[in-house]
Amino acid sequence: MGSGSMRSSWVCILMLILSILVIRDQLPELGAPVLLRVQAQGSWEVVVENAGIASMHTAVTIYNTVVLLDRTDIGPSQLPLPDGECRNDPNDETSTHDCTAHSAVYDIGSGTIRPLFIDTDTWCSSGQFDTDGTLVQTGGDNDGFSKIRTFAPCPGDGDCNWVETGTPLQNGRWYATNQRMPDGSQAIFGGRSCDTVEYVPSKGAPVYIPLIANTNDAQNDNLYPYVHLLPNNQLFIFANRDSILFDWNTNTAVANLPAIPGEPRNYPSAGSSVMLPLSGFNGWGGPEILLCGGATYGAFLNPAAGLPASITCGRIAPLDAAPAWAMENMPLRRNMGDMLLLPDRNVLIVNGAGNGAQGWGNAQNPVQTPVLYNPNAAAGTRFQTLTATDIPRVYHSTANVLPDGRVLIAGSNTHQFYTLTGYLPTELRIEAFSPPYLFGARPVITDAPGELGYGQAFTLTIDGGNPDFIDLNFLSAPYSTHSFSQGQRLLQLNTATPAAVGGGAYTVSTTAPPSSVIAPSAYYMLFAVSNGVPSTASWVHIG
Structure with a gap:
């Protein structure tokens, strides 16, 4: 074989190695096998060109439909209510007579959008599915501050709708977090100017949580606290940079955990958090919390400065004898990203911005490249960048895993009202991302x-x-x-x-x-x- 042919052969081999990147999908986990597979980068598809609303709250129902929910106090949306129906709300600061929808159901199979009627303002509210599949939605702003609403889902061709319950929250909740509990209740933590936990259905008067009060700052970086139910029946609660173990049966903190290094991590500085998968292979023990991203302190107070987002992730085993944060760098700086547990037990980090903070007009430099995090890989080898989307998703965007394994991406509105032109316009398109495993x-x-x-x-x-x-x-x-x-x-x-x-x-x-x-x-x-x-x-x- 001549030297030219040999060079050509080596080039082909090298190109094959580069084009087919075979890596370990996961390390052995207590008997789980080691597997090698070919990695792709994923693909994007716009599944709805105009949903009519920019969904800041999104949830997938048992009927393979998706509930989309915006705030009501935003003026008309792009989605009319059916049959001439209108919402008349004298408390609405923007539009007391509104004939457009601010919630909808997306049917995954048919791709259709059905408008829903919701009465009171759901701006920056919270929620969780109940044991029977009913979505319980709590709080908001203005006349929605103390409201409890329910949505009992139905098949895509049904006519189910929102119901405003007659029982109010004891403390109004705006920017709170809900967690479904082992006894079937929902615990609701925090909110703006609210340092308590209460339960739905009620278990008595709300209980003061010092962690939430003590982690407030000039930016209110203790909003939407991160709450995870641990396998020892305690809660991990994180606000700003601090966290505790919380006994929900006695409503007391039982341990203070170390502060995470670096930036504040909750709204409006906005990192994201997951509890890594629990496994029956190790008796459901050894929980770990992963927290990635955030914003430089001051980014919310001075948005014109364009301060850089965090580049770090922290990981902690909160039930260890001496818990400590293990820090590592992401490939990209990111705040207001969404972290999702994928069906293959990896973590997807998607959406967000590289500078600024959450809030109207506070974000710059959208981060359109998702990142895959393999929790079972060795430190330093856990991140993989994936195919970028063409659509920026910043403030008020969402991400949800669908039953078919895709990830639904909706929303993004960094303006007070619907602004369909200019820099980072209100986004009404819905996308589906197909991760590499599909x-x-x-x-x-x-x-x-x-x-x-x-x-x-x-x-x-x-x-x-x-x-x-x-x-x-x-x-x-x-x-x-x-x-x-x-x-x-x-x-x-x-x-x-x-x-x-x-x-x-x-x-x-x-x-x-x-x-x-x-x-x-x-x-x-x-x-x-x-x-x-x-x-x-x-x-x-x-x-």
């Missing part, structure tokens, strides 16, 4: 239970994929708003060796999570993940 042969769940009790043994039938590399993962349906998915949770089941049943199908036996502390009673998406590629989820009620 570019492979997908397993199919052909038989799954619709209801499970705690600790109940059950068997799934799966068609396709590789039974030697199979995971079964429950993923909650959280309430996405202001860079935090309230109630987000992923549970990896401890599975037995699959058994072939013919025709490429096989069964996998496992047991449901053991208690409402591990899996608060609710509907979950059950994904079968083979070779790192997820099935379409089956909705399963646990509890």
Whole structure:
């Protein structure tokens, strides 16, 4: 072979190595296999050209529909209410007579948008699904400050709508956080000028939380606190840079944790947070919290300065004997990003800006490149940049995992009202991002239970994929708003060796999570993940 041919061969080999990047998808985890797979970068698709509203609150229902919710005190939206219906609200500071919708349902299958009627202002409110799949939505501004609203979902062709309950919150809540609890209640933490927790249904008078009060500053960096239910039945609560372990049965702090290094991390400085997946392989122990991004202190007070966003992530095991934050750098600076637990147990970081802070007109330099974080990789090798979107998503944008494994991205409005021109206009398009794991042969769940009790043994039938590399993962349906998915949770089941049943199908036996502390009673998406590629989820009620 001549030297020219040899050079050509080596060039081909080098190009092949560069174009097919084979990396470890995950490290062994207590018996879980090691797998090598080809990495893609993902793809984007606009699924709705004009939803009519910019959704600042988004949640996926058990009927494979998506609730979109904006504030009402914003003037007319681009989505008319049906049949000449109008909202007459003498307390509305912008439009007391409004014939447009400020909430809607997106049907994933048909791609249609159905307007919903909501009466009181839901600006910067909070929410969580109840045990029966009803979305409970709390607080807001103005006449919505003390409201509790419910949305009992229905199939896409149904006529379900919002209901304003007659029972008010005891403390008005604006910029609060909801967490579904093991006893079926919802705990509601914080809010602007509100340093308490209360429960819905009520358990008595609201209880003062010193952490929330003590972490306030000139920017109010303690809003939308991060709350995670730990497997020891305590809560991890984070505000600004500080965090505690909280006993919700006695409503007391039982431990103060170290402050995270660097910038403030809650609204309006806006990092994001997840509890990393819990696993039945290690008895549901060893919880870890991941917190990424934020804004330089002063970015909210002086938005013209364009101060840089944080570039760091912190990770802590809050139940360790001596908890400490382990810090590492992201590939890109980011604030007001959204962090999502994906069905393959990786973390997606998407949306946000590289400078400024949350608030009207405070963000600059949109970050349009998502980042994938592999929690099981070694430090220094955990991040991977993915395909960028063409659409900036900054203040008041959301992200939710869909049952088909895609990620729905909605909203973005950095203006007080709908402003459809100029810099960072109000965004009415809805996108779906297909992560890298959707570019492979997908397993199919052909038989799954619709209801499970705690600790109940059950068997799934799966068609396709590789039974030697199979995971079964429950993923909650959280309430996405202001860079935090309230109630987000992923549970990896401890599975037995699959058994072939013919025709490429096989069964996998496992047991449901053991208690409402591990899996608060609710509907979950059950994904079968083979070779790192997820099935379409089956909705399963646990509890």
